[in-house]
Amino acid sequence: xxxxxxxxxxxxxxxxxxxxxxxxxxxxxxxxxxxxxxxxxxxxxxxxxxxxxxxxxxxxxxxxxxxxxxxxxxxxxxxxxxxxxxxxxxxxxxxxxxxxxxxxxxxxxxxxxxxxxxxxxxxxxxxxxxxxxxxxxxxxxxxxxxxxxxxxxxxxxxxxxxxxxxxxxxxxxxxxxxxxxxxxxxxxxxxxxxxxxxxxxxxxxxxxxxxxxxxxxxxxxxxxxxxxxxxxxxxxxxxxxxxxxxxxxxxxxxxxxxxxxxxxxxxxxxxxxxxxxxxxxxxxxxxxxxxxxxxxxxxxxxxxxxxxxxxxxxxxxxxxxxxxxxxxxxxxxxxxxxxxxxxxxxxxxxxxxxxxxxxxxxxxxxxxxxxxxxxxxxxxxxxxxxxxxxxxx
Amino acid sequence: xxxxxxxxxxxxxxxxxxxxxxxxxxxxxxxxxxxxxxxxxxxxxxxxxxxxxxxxxxxxxxxxxxxxxxxxxxxxxxxxxxxxxxxxxxxxxxxxxxxxxxxxxxxxxxxxxxxxxxxxxxxxxxxxxxxxxxxxxxxxxxxxxxxxxxxxxxxxxxxxxxxxxxxxxxxxxxxxxxxxxxxxxxxxxxxxxxxxxxxxxxxxxxxxxxxxxxxxxxxxxxxxxxxxxxxxxxxxxxxxxxxxxxxxxxxxxx
Numbered sequence: 001x002x003x004x005x006x007x008x009x010x011x012x013x014x015x016x017x018x019x020x021x022x023x024x025x026x027x028x029x030x031x032x033x034x035x036x037x038x039x040x041x042x043x044x045x046x047x048x049x050x051x052x053x054x055x056x057x058x059x060x061x062x063x064x065x066x067x068x069x070x071x072x073x074x075x076x077x078x079x080x081x082x083x084x085x086x087x088x089x090x091x092x093x094x095x096x097x098x099x100x101x102x103x104x105x106x107x108x109x110x111x112x113x114x115x116x117x118x119x120x121x122x123x124x125x126x127x128x129x130x131x132x133x134x135x136x137x138x139x140x141x142x143x144x145x146x147x148x149x150x151x152x153x154x155x156x157x158x159x160x161x162x163x164x165x166x167x168x169x170x171x172x173x174x175x176x177x178x179x180x181x182x183x184x185x186x187x188x189x190x191x192x193x194x195x196x197x198x199x200x201x202x203x204x205x206x207x208x209x210x211x212x213x214x215x216x217x218x219x220x221x222x223x224x225x226x227x228x229x230x231x232x233x234x235x236x237x238x239x240x241x242x243x244x245x246x247x248x249x250x251x252x253x254x255x256x257x258x259x260x261x262x263x264x265x266x267x268x269x270x271x272x273x274x275x276x277x278x279x280x281x282x283x284x285x286x287x288x289x290x291x292x293x294x295x296x297x298x299x300x301x302x303x304x305x306x307x308x309x310x311x312x313x314x315x316x317x318x319x320x321x322x323x324x325x326x327x328x329x330x331x332x333x334x335x336x337x338x339x340x341x342x343x344x345x346x347x348x349x350x351x352x353x354x355x356x357x358x359x360x361x362x363x364x365x366x367x368x369x370x371x372x373x374x375x376x377x378x379x380x381x382x383x384x385x386x387x388x389x390x391x392x393x
Numbered sequence: 394x395x396x397x398x399x400x401x402x403x404x405x406x407x408x409x410x411x412x413x414x415x416x417x418x419x420x421x422x423x424x425x426x427x428x429x430x431x432x433x434x435x436x437x438x439x440x441x442x443x444x445x446x447x448x449x450x451x452x453x454x455x456x457x458x459x460x461x462x463x464x465x466x467x468x469x470x471x472x473x474x475x476x477x478x479x480x481x482x483x484x485x486x487x488x489x490x491x492x493x494x495x496x497x498x499x500x501x502x503x504x505x506x507x508x509x510x511x512x513x514x515x516x517x518x519x520x521x522x523x524x525x526x527x528x529x530x531x532x533x534x535x536x537x538x539x540x541x542x543x544x545x546x547x548x549x550x551x552x553x554x555x556x557x558x559x560x561x562x563x564x565x566x567x568x569x570x571x572x573x574x575x576x577x578x579x580x581x582x583x584x585x586x587x588x589x590x591x592x593x594x595x596x597x598x599x600x601x602x603x604x605x606x607x608x609x610x611x612x613x614x615x616x617x618x619x620x621x622x623x624x625x626x627x628x629x630x631x632x633x634x635x636x637x638x639x640x641x642x643x644x645x646x647x
Contacts (some may be wrong), residue, residue: 018491020517021542022450022566024551163454164444176447177571184569185548268428281492283443283519295493297442 003212003248003315003324009197012321014314017196019284022180026188026357027284029103031198037102038095038205045222050094051090054127055084057091059210061217063375066345073366076227077376078214080239081350086377088207088239088390089120093189095206097124100187107186111175113140113168114305115147119189135174136169140305147382158206165299172283192236192314196284200241200313207242215246216374224370229254229366232375233356235271235306235325237313238379244325254326256356256364260302260330266270271300272329273312274320282311288320303332303386304352306378333361338388339380351378352386395559396484396512397538400435401597406445407619408610408646409436409599410626411488413456413475416442421635422473423480430483430636432642437600438515438621441470441489448517450573452624456631471505478510486540488515491622499528513538514563521558529558541562545585552592559596565589565617567603573624574611577614578603586616604609610645 007033009015011032017027037043051057060079068075080088093110100108108125110132112118118134125132134151138160141148151158164170170333179188193207215225230247232240234257247253262270270276282297289311290298302308312320319325339355342348350358353375366372380387385392400407410429414422422439429437442465449457477485487506494502494516506514514537514579519605525541532539538561543552545568567582578586581637582603583597589598600613601621611622622642629641 001600016523018518018523020519021547022448022569024520025544025546027546030395073589110507136632162449164458169445173445173447177450180448180568181574278496280495283447284518291496293491293496294468295496296461297492300442322632 001322001324005197005201005315011315011318014287014317015197015200016286017284018281018286019196020180022183023176023196026179026183027196030035033060033103034099034198034202037099041240043098043102046098047095048209051091055094056082057085057209058213058217061214061221061263063221064346068324070345071366072368073276073360074369074371075220075361076371076373078210078243078373079376081348081354081376081379082315083386085120085123086381087116087120087351088210088242089117089191091118091209091242092191092203092206092238093117093124094190096187097128097130101128102188103187103354105185105187107182108189109133109135109175109178109186110189111135111168111171112191112384113137113171113308115140115144115151116306118156118158118383119154121189122151122154124156125156134158135161135171135178136215137161137165137171138164139170139226140168144305149328167229167299169297176283190342192238192309193241193315194236194285194311196360200285200315203238204245204315208245210239210242211244211246214243218373219372226250226253227371227372227373229256229372230375231256231258231357231360231372233258233307233353234312234316235260235309235353236311237316239375241313241315243291248324249262252379255319256360257319257325257327258330259327260304260356261331262301262303264331269301270301271308273300273310274327275329277312278359285314287314287317304335304356306351306353307356309342328360328364330356330359334362338362340391341388348376349380350376351380353377353384370393395538395561396427396482396534397436397486399486401562401618406614407435407599408433409438409619409621410434411440411621411623412626412630413433413440413442413453413460414470415460415631416456416627417459417462417635419463419465419469423477424483425635425638426477426483427480429642430481432639433646434483434642435619436484436486438486438488438623439470440574441487441493443490443493446490448571450571450624452573452627456627464612465504467493467502473510474509479594484512485510486513486515487511491516491519500531503531503537507535508536511537513540515540515564517542521555523599525558537634542566549592552594556594556596562597562599562618563594565598565600567613570602572586572602574603578609583612586613590616
């Protein structure tokens, strides 16, 4: 079984490039160039140097002793929260801004939900001196004011998406429309492992540094490269794609993808796409997505702004369909409790997205000898308001 | 011969109108089609509304959102069009995004199109290669012409491919834009229209996007077989209601 993208841009039946002709020249050019560019020694050198000296990689693989004692298994945390800008997102934006430069683009656009990808994009645009426009739903702009301010400080222009539900999916629509209107000078930095081929594969490859490091770090600490399980939360799925990538074809490694169940899978307020989604097309790719019987895309819900996307990356849809990965839904409440637990046990305040991954420790049992690597995709600073409100701090 | 092909054979320049089904009111669809035909329009694109219309500007987005709120669905549209061929003979094309059609079932959709008398489909996010691999046979079986888009950025090689795959007309997007976003045509568009005209394609071209009045209609049809107006018509019925679409049509082709 192949879990990677095939030469036509599909993961099994999922993926492809379902885009209007207006986007075809840009997406096709990217498809023809991306692997070539990524293999250039000068590209690799620049990417590696920036990840090391600017982002602060490698991020630690930390043996969480007290958490391990509590759950009676060996838990390692991959500390993506310690990256510059506070999450894994920057791995991809560094890669894509270097790609954009090599493609001769001078103007960058991006979509953002909670603002993490927007901040990571604004950051690399400042670094490279490139024009940056970030689309963000009007509702998200109101509830994520600190990230809006960060983007502005970094020199980006934040444009509100006023259509539809005025959240992440509409911000993505607006970014795509901008690209249609500006096909020559603009590169679109998609923030997750979604969109038309080659985006899911390109984003996954830039994020695969996560699993590449896990392998050698685990070898140093445990004497073996492969853990028994890798665990990550999945919204669109970029941190999970990076965490899983080098283990996809290592059959002895269990893969666990954690979805946001919101107020419960059956509550009508959920973002558990694998359970609630049906095959369809969103933002240029065929995947599982939440929609009405008539094929209109619906609005998901999660307390975590980074997980409330109505679709899931096509690689993950394939991992779900083939049974290669186990998909576990986690509610708002369970995630919040597990986030707080990590603060108390390990002195780490996690992003609420990452707290979803932690929450499976309460329901999914592991053997005492199991080595479980859990991707701590981001830090919780951005979520303080939500934590304060939820726990009445 | 398909009604679109017949119309393309006529000597005149074709005037085509796009409107969103179910807008402004759910049950306006049939009346709008009848009035457009009797006002002298040559071809109609019926927009099947979608929650996330990537290629559309604010006007068509808003009309789609309202149409969905009004209760428009694929099944409702087919129900409204059930007897349309007893009253009009104008070529009818459904323009929509692929996901709702995928959910309806592509074959069921094509079959239903044939039953009610639809002549062609414009599905901007169904790419040419996917159409050829999986759906061309279905389109043919049910007598539907596929209409593909080209833009100023489309390469000559790809235009040739699209020309080859087309039996009706090529939808020429006037500029790099979503619907409803341009204000008149400049030299750049003019030279693009000319460049395509000089390619002598086997498939006639109809220009759309950015055509809003008599002037832009004349500019476009100087080079192409016809032109399509969408957003400007939606704006007109938003402001004036659907009672007098003839007035709008006459403004364009007086």
